[in-house]
Amino acid sequence: MAYIYCMSNLARTPKQIGTIIQRARKKCGWTQTQLAERAGLRQGTISVIEKGDKPAKLDSILAVLAALDLEFRVGERSKGAGQDIEELF
Amino acid sequence: MAYIYCMSNLARTPKQIGTIIQRARKKCGWTQTQLAERAGLRQGTISVIEKGDKPAKLDSILAVLAALDLEFRVGERSKGAGQDIEELF
DNA sequence: ATACTATATGCGCTATGGCGTATATTTACT
DNA sequence: AGTAAATATACGCCATAGCGCATATAGTAT
Numbered sequence: 001m002a003y004i005y006c007m008s009n010l011a012r013t014p015k016q017i018g019t020i021i022q023r024a025r026k027k028c029g030w031t032q033t034q035l036a037e038r039a040g041l042r043q044g045t046i047s048v049i050e051k052g053d054k055p056a057k058l059d060s061i062l063a064v065l066a067a068l069d070l071e072f073r074v075g076e077r078s079k080g081a082g083q084d085i086e087e088l089f
Numbered sequence: 090m091a092y093i094y095c096m097s098n099l100a101r102t103p104k105q106i107g108t109i110i111q112r113a114r115k116k117c118g119w120t121q122t123q124l125a126e127r128a129g130l131r132q133g134t135i136s137v138i139e140k141g142d143k144p145a146k147l148d149s150i151l152a153v154l155a156a157l158d159l160e161f162r163v164g165e166r167s168k169g170a171g172q173d174i175e176e177l178f
Numbered sequence: 179a180t181a182c183t184a185t186a187t188g189c190g191c192t193a194t195g196g197c198g199t200a201t202a203t204t205t206a207c208t
Numbered sequence: 209a210g211t212a213a214a215t216a217t218a219c220g221c222c223a224t225a226g227c228g229c230a231t232a233t234a235g236t237a238t
Contacts, residue, residue, distance in 0.1 A: 011161035012154075014147060020163045031184060045226060047186055056147045057195085057225060058103060065101075069166045072100035074109045077158045120214060134196060136216055146195060146225085179238105186233065197222080204215065 011072070017061060018052030024068045025050075038067035100161070106150060107141030113157045114139075127156035 011017045025035050025046075032046040039046070040063055048054050049064060065071055100106045114124050114135075121135040128135070129152055137143050138153060154160055 009163040011163050012151065014151070017147070017161070017163070024163075032186095033184080042227065043185075044187075048226090051186085055225075058106070058145045058147050058150050060226080061147055062101065062103070065163065066166070070163050071166045072106070073162045073164055074098040074100050074106070074113075074154065074159050075162055077155070077160045121216095122214080131197065132215075133198095133217075137196090140216080144195075149196080182235100182237080184233100184235070186231100188231075189229090190227105192227080193225085195222105195224080198220095200218080202215100202217070204213100206211100206213075208209105208211080 012077075013052065014049075014054075014056060015052035018050040020070075021061075021064055021068065022050040024070055028068065035064065035067060039063040101166075102141065103138075103145060104141035107139040109159075110150075110153055110157065111139040113159060117157065124153065124156060128152040 009020055011020060025032070028035075030038075031043075032050070033043045036043045036046045039060075041060060045060065046064070049056050049060065062072070098109060100109060114121070117124075119127075120132075121139070122132045125132045125135045128149075130149060134149065135153070138145050138149065151161070
């Protein structure tokens with residue numbers, strides 16, 4: 001039985017990505033300013049990214065994820081409940 | 090039990106993302122031009138994204154992944170042993 | 179209410195991503 | 209080898225991401 005990893009960290013849109021980042025940041029107990037420093041960005045940029053209403057650069061997102069000790073993974077989009085996922089590539 | 094997480098779908102850097110995209114595209118039997126049309130981008134842009142040497146916009150990457158029926162997921166960075174920390178960007 | 183922190187916005191500016199178009203280069207197939 | 213397709217680059221142009229800096233708004237406490 002395949003174990004579906006964690007369904008809530010799905011990141012298809014900038015908004016979803018922003019929400020995930022914000023949640024992770026708060027979980028770390030960091031302010032936007034603190035995260036910005038670690039990611040090499042500004043507080044305002046973190047704010048924009050977390051809201052997800054304005055486009056962002058891939059590098060900025062990757063920097064933020066790295067600062068939060070997170071990372072992207074790529075998987076298939078349409079995933080039935082208990083299907084095996086492995087060997088996509 | 091089969092929680093095997095395909096190691097090659099790790100996407101920490103633009104280069105890794107590009108490689109994943111290229112592999113998925115070829116698996117679909119598409120040319121860069123075909124993928125570009127489906128993603129609303131140009132062939133040249135797909136080329137740049139797949140190489141990963143030049144920065145890209147998040148939206149472009151998300152569009153490409155969607156065209157390939159793929160998606161990002163966010164997970165913890167340090168998972169399991171033997172993490173090879175590569176340089177970021 | 180007051181004071182303080184955190185987050186959201188605004189403006190001008192610079193850097194650059196992606197476009198259109200075109201061409202060079204590589205790869206695949208006779 | 210020769211031809212065609214696929215991919216990598218190039219150039220000018222426009223749109224915009226993120227910056228520095230500042231301020232406004234929203235929370236969070238005394």
